[in-house]
Amino acid sequence: SAVISQKPSRDICQRGTSLTIQCQVDSQVTMMFWYRQQPGQSLTLIATANQGSEATYESGFVIDKFPISRPNLTFSTLTVSNMSPEDSSIYLCSAQTGDEQFFGPGTRLTVL
């Protein structure tokens, strides 16, 4: 399994600002992902963070709004840009090891 940490664990932000979330894995992994879990709902994949190349975004998510970096095999960042209250959510990163995908503790974001 992989141990994943995220920073910050929570934040309250003003609309129009941006927040960068960091995800650190305790071992090198090929695949890292970013998900969003809106209140009372399930997880939705935002993008696959590719090491050394641009992230692969799912339908409904764009790079300008959710830029992602993956500088190496243990670290990734997700930025939520020009935030609005609709971006209030829990953002989770995950890492794939073998056949299993493990999740970080999440970042709870509230946008006022």
Added chain:
Amino acid sequence: QKEVEQNSGPLSVPEGAIASLNCTYSDRGSQSFFWYRQYSGKSPELIMFIYSNGDKEDGRFTAQLNKASQYVSLLIRDSQPSDSATYLCAVSRGFQKLVFGTGTRLLVSP
């Protein structure tokens, strides 16, 4: 039609009983199927995955897969109050990009 469907519950079972959680999926190309447990305010924890038709057992948990019926289930034997959580079904065409259901809330009463 949602890609992955689960009854939202709550499913209430008494302690010691078998809890049966069900999930249907629409993508016939799905190859791997996962069950996660999520406690309130926490992130999902992987319980088990299955990719072959039939049953797969891990301790008190048994996953069952029927690809012809596009149906996957999770049985929890000897349910405990600590099993009370939301159970998320996820499917994938490979073992990477996961599509999640909305989850079933399980309540195990002492």
